[in-house]
Amino acid sequence: MKRPILLHPDPRLKKVCAPVADLSDDLRLLARDMLETMYDAPGIGLAAPQIGVLDRVIVLDCAKSDKDTPRPLVMVNPQIVAASDHASTYEEGCLSIPDQFADVTRPAEVSVRWLDTDGREQQEDFGGLWATCVQHEIDHLDGKLFIDYLKPLRRQMITRRMQKLKREMARG
Ligand code: NI
Numbered sequence: 001m002k003r004p005i006l007l008h009p010d011p012r013l014k015k016v017c018a019p020v021a022d023l024s025d026d027l028r029l030l031a032r033d034m035l036e037t038m039y040d041a042p043g044i045g046l047a048a049p050q051i052g053v054l055d056r057v058i059v060l061d062c063a064k065s066d067k068d069t070p071r072p073l074v075m076v077n078p079q080i081v082a083a084s085d086h087a088s089t090y091e092e093g094c095l096s097i098p099d100q101f102a103d104v105t106r107p108a109e110v111s112v113r114w115l116d117t118d119g120r121e122q123q124e125d126f127g128g129l130w131a132t133c134v135q136h137e138i139d140h141l142d143g144k145l146f147i148d149y150l151k152p153l154r155r156q157m158i159t160r161r162m163q164k165l166k167r168e169m170a171r172g
Contacts, residue, residue: 047140
């Protein structure tokens with residue numbers, strides 16, 4: 001089932017999320033809903049707080065082109081265990097901040113450890129767009145948005161645009 005995506009500014013997007021203690025059927029359902037919501041948006045990543053669930057769960061699939069085989073990943077309690085010294089810059093966006101994009105510089109490669117929905121520990125090295133995306137999504141679990149990397153003026157400008165958009169949406 002598709003879930004509504006919260007839009008910035010929203011206090012729930014600023015919260016530090018709690019680790020998942022119990023790998024339940026509810027969690028598997030949440031993961032399925034998150035993937036459906038992400039693909040429908042369409043987006044390449046989604047974090048649980050973006051649908052108002054303050055648990056440490058993210059989903060991503062950066063196999064963007066139609067020729068690539070889809071690779072849906074669900075990460076429970078993801079942790080970056082190593083990051084490269086060299087950085088890369090990507091123009092980032094966010095489903096909670098629609099139509100706003102900005103360059104963000106992050107480590108170019110990261111090693112991530114997480115639990116899959118069966119409770120098995122997984123670890124993998126990511127580079128390129130996957131590395132940027134997984135770091136962006138893990139940031140969400142700590143209440144951090146990509147605009148927090150920008151200069152205050154730019155961040156305020158985007159936030160004001162979003163406030164205006166939300167007022168217009170509320171008016172219908
Ligand atoms: Ni995002």
